[in-house]
Amino acid sequence: xxxxxxxxxxxxxxxxxxxxxxxxxxxxxxxxxxxxxxxxxxxxxxxxxxxxxxxxxxxxxxxxxxxxxxxxxxxxxxxxxxxxxxxxxxxxxxxxxxxxxxxxxxxxxxxxxxxxxxxxxxxxxxxxxxxxxxxxxxxxxxxxxxxxxxxxxxxxxxxxxxxxxxxxxxxxxxxxxxxxxxxxxxxxxxxxxxxxxxxxxxxxxxxxxxxxxxxxxxxxxxxxxxxxxxxxxxxxxxxxxxxxxxxxxxxxxxxxxxxxxxxxxxxxxxxxxxxxxxxxxxxxxxxxxxxx
Amino acid sequence: xxxxxxxxxxxxxxxxxxxxxxxxxxxxxxxxxxxxxxxxxxxxxxxxxxxxxxxxxxxxxxxxxxxxxxxxxxxxxxxxxxxxxxxxxxxxxxxxxxxxxxxxxxxxxxxxxxxxxxxxxxxxxxxxxxxxxxxxxxxxxxxxxxxxxxxxxxxxxxxxxxxxxxxxxxxxxxxxxxxxxxxxxxxxxxxxxxxxxxxxxxxxxxxxxxxxxxxxxxxxxxxxxxxxxxxxxxxxxxxxxxxxxxxxxxxx
Numbered sequence: 091x092x093x094x095x096x097x098x099x100x101x102x103x104x105x106x107x108x109x110x111x112x113x114x115x116x117x118x119x120x121x122x123x124x125x126x127x128x129x130x131x132x133x134x135x136x137x138x139x140x141x142x143x144x145x146x147x148x149x150x151x152x153x154x155x156x157x158x159x160x161x162x163x164x165x166x167x168x169x170x171x172x173x174x175x176x177x178x179x180x181x182x183x184x185x186x187x188x189x190x191x192x193x194x195x196x197x198x199x200x201x202x203x204x205x206x207x208x209x210x211x212x213x214x215x216x217x218x219x220x221x222x223x224x225x226x227x228x229x230x231x232x233x234x235x236x237x238x239x240x241x242x243x244x245x246x247x248x249x250x251x252x253x254x255x256x257x258x259x260x261x262x263x264x265x266x267x268x269x270x271x272x273x274x275x276x277x278x279x280x281x282x283x284x285x286x287x288x289x290x291x292x293x294x295x296x297x298x299x300x301x302x303x304x305x306x307x308x309x310x311x312x313x314x315x316x317x318x319x320x321x322x323x324x325x326x327x328x329x330x331x332x333x334x335x336x337x338x339x340x341x342x343x344x345x346x347x348x349x350x351x352x353x354x355x356x357x358x359x360x361x362x363x364x365x366x367x368x369x370x371x372x373x374x375x376x377x378x379x380x381x382x
Numbered sequence: 383x384x385x386x387x388x389x390x391x392x393x394x395x396x397x398x399x400x401x402x403x404x405x406x407x408x409x410x411x412x413x414x415x416x417x418x419x420x421x422x423x424x425x426x427x428x429x430x431x432x433x434x435x436x437x438x439x440x441x442x443x444x445x446x447x448x449x450x451x452x453x454x455x456x457x458x459x460x461x462x463x464x465x466x467x468x469x470x471x472x473x474x475x476x477x478x479x480x481x482x483x484x485x486x487x488x489x490x491x492x493x494x495x496x497x498x499x500x501x502x503x504x505x506x507x508x509x510x511x512x513x514x515x516x517x518x519x520x521x522x523x524x525x526x527x528x529x530x531x532x533x534x535x536x537x538x539x540x541x542x543x544x545x546x547x548x549x550x551x552x553x554x555x556x557x558x559x560x561x562x563x564x565x566x567x568x569x570x571x572x573x574x575x576x577x578x579x580x581x582x583x584x585x586x587x588x589x590x591x592x593x594x595x596x597x598x599x600x601x602x603x604x605x606x607x608x609x610x611x612x613x614x615x616x617x618x619x620x621x622x623x624x625x626x627x628x629x630x631x632x633x634x
Contacts, residue, residue: 095594097595098597104502104507127624162497164494164518174493228623283626380601
């Protein structure tokens with residue numbers, strides 16, 4: 091990055107104050123959203139075992155997600171203040187509503203499935219969860235992009251795609267963890283396809299980011315990005331090559347992809363801190379903009 | 383009824399006459415009961431405050447630089463810009479941040495739940511989350527909302543001994559600044575232009591060097607300017623996710 095003038099090398103913008111709960115939620119929220127879609131699609135296709143597994147995975151991830159978010163608040167007892175307005179200019183507010191709908195629907199569906207009762211209500215709940223799923227899996231890309239942090243804001247076109255692909259990969263991989271390989275063919279395809287789409291989105295984003303994107307090769311964000319690529323590609327390879335034959339290999343591959351997707355979310359999260367900390371990333375592009 | 387009702391007010395900070403006394407910092411802390419935030423010696427000229435944040439709502443920057451074979455000292459009292467297009471206000475998910483009748487941007491302390499979204503959304507790094515004493519909420523300059531309601535000027539402007547910090551109706555301040563900038567060699571206005579990325583600042587400045595020298599972003603843009611296109615893009619990505627999952631399941 092070219093040198094800039096600055097105030098004693100101090101950052102111009104503030105680093106986020108979000109803690110470990112937030113990147114972890116990016117993973118669980120994505121897993122929940124994509125799993126709800128996978129569940130309904132499998133059900134419509136007549137693959138009951140896959141549908142049930144994805145339903146439970148989605149409901150569990152949907153249940154953990156709000157707990158993580160409330161825990162991250164400076165005043166957790168005021169979490170419901172998110173619900174006193176509906177505010178489309180705030181991705182976090184929109185996300186809270188989407189998560190409320192998604193979580194309510196998927197937990198209702200999962201409980202009714204367990205109880206084996208009220209089939210029409212369950213189907214309605216599954217449909218609502220499947221419709222709320224894609225926004226839930228992708229809005230977090232808008233959430234981070236809608237900040238002054240250069241590496242996030244300049245990646246705004248790719249981030250929802252990256253997070254959506256990562257969510258798809260984790261949903262497929264998580265289903266492979268719990269299913270007999272004979273029932274998991276669509277889940278394997280989803281995991282492998284998600285990993286491939288994610289690689290495309292990540293490369294496109296890095297191309298666009300140019301020098302601002304170099305934080306993805308430095309420090310914690312760099313290490314996590316490498317881990318994400320290695321784990322998800324390795325896991326996808328295992329699932330594609332031997333996932334249909336060996337239950338243990340499928341479980342290992344699924345676990346590796348899930349771990350890779352978690353690392354990806356953490357890598358994006360850490361990249362934001364590194365980008366905010368160095369005033370060159372804030373001042374450089376702005377100065378260049380003024381001089382052209 | 384206050385004096386300034388329904389008229390947008392703000393600050394014009396003329397850094398060419400700032401003497402770096404920090405009376406504004408002290409007056410702000412005193413009036414608003416802002417907690418102590420450490421007494422660290424930075425070695426950065428006379429500045430041991432360093433940056434705006436939850437517990438610093440006025441910050442005097444000190445720059446020592448070579449100038450015409452000599453050394454010159456630049457001083458600037460920084461503050462929340464009370465932007466026309468305020469990203470912090472837009473992204474706040476609870477509505478704790480709001481636009482007052484004076485056109486200023488204020489956090490309602492009884493609503494804020496400490497989500498922290500406004501902190502990285504601000505292009506100037508103004509807002510901070512207060513951790514100590516145990517609080518968890520976000521704080522920033524209120525442009526002395528309570529004093530405005532009583533018809534008084536904000537504490538920092540009141541305390542400024544050189545009138546470097548000028549408070550008043552924004553239109554008047556802008557007219558005054560337009561005159562002043564012609565008189566001071568090397569001066570430029572920052573935040574005066576309503577066509578800039580934040581729609582003009584309610585608190586704007588006369589500077590003697592590039593903004594980044596004082597720690598200010600040279601071309602700040604409210605991130606939410608791009609939000610409509612971000613939502614559209616997300617909707618397409620969400621549709622692709624739906625279609626992608628359906629495709630993997632349907633394939634025989």
